Amino acid sequence: MHREGHVGLSLAVASGIMALVHRWDLPTLAIVLVFSTFPDIDLRIGIAHRKWTHNLFFALLSGVVFGYVTYEVGLGFLRGFLGAFGGVCLHILGDLLTYRAFAPLYPVSNRKFSLGLFRSDNRVVNLLMLVLGSLAFAILYYSEHF
Numbered sequence: 001m002h003r004e005g006h007v008g009l010s011l012a013v014a015s016g017i018m019a020l021v022h023r024w025d026l027p028t029l030a031i032v033l034v035f036s037t038f039p040d041i042d043l044r045i046g047i048a049h050r051k052w053t054h055n056l057f058f059a060l061l062s063g064v065v066f067g068y069v070t071y072e073v074g075l076g077f078l079r080g081f082l083g084a085f086g087g088v089c090l091h092i093l094g095d096l097l098t099y100r101a102f103a104p105l106y107p108v109s110n111r112k113f114s115l116g117l118f119r120s121d122n123r124v125v126n127l128l129m130l131v132l133g134s135l136a137f138a139i140l141y142y143s144e145h146f
Contacts (some may be wrong), residue, residue: 001094001095001098001125001129002120002121002126003037003040003126004127004129005094005120005125005126005127005129005130006036006037006040006091006094007033007036007037007129007130007133008126008129008130008131008133008134009090009094009129009133010032010033010036010087010090010091010094011029011033011130011133011134011136011137012129012133012137014029014033014086014090015029015136015137015140015141016136016140018140019140019141019143019144022144024141024144024145025079027075027079028082028083029083030083031066031070031080031082031083031084031087032082032086032087032090033087034083035062035066035083035085035086035087035091036087036088036090036091036094037091038053038062038087038088039053039054039088039095040091041053042054050095050100050102051102051103051106052106053088054091054092054095054104055103055105055107056089056092056104057106057107057108058088059085059088059089059092060085062084062085062087062088063080063081063082063086063088064081065084066080066081066083067079067080067081067084070083092104094129095120096113097115097117097118098114098116098117098118098119098120099117099118099119100114100120101113101114102114
């Protein structure tokens with residue numbers, strides 16, 4: 001899945017969760033959206049794609065590190081932890097929908113998974129995810145605030 005697909009999926013899921021618990025924390029949502037694209041840093045730095053940055057261990061590490069950052073700047077540990085951990089987990093979920101299998105439990109398990117629903121570079125699916133995620137956010141947020 002590409003950037004816009006990850007952002008759309010994350011926007012839809014995170015908005016749904018925030019609507020269910022009736023707590024709209026827009027700074028945390030922003031962190032989720034940033035970290036929903038962060039695992040693809042592996043493509044930019046030239047390490048194996050979907051290995052080191054596409055697993056729950058990396059999600060946990062990202063959450064702890066960014067939680068510390070947000071704690072130090074006065075936003076609290078939990079906001080940064082949940083935002084980063086949740087964003088990376090949603091990225092993993094998005095990539096699990098694509099054809100290419102990978103090991104989301106690495107380094108605990110090398111077993112690879114894929115639901116094989118579409119190609120990650122499918123422009124229609126990625127754009128549709130962004131549009132649906134944006135609509136979900138708009139409908140859920142504005143239905144509670146207006």
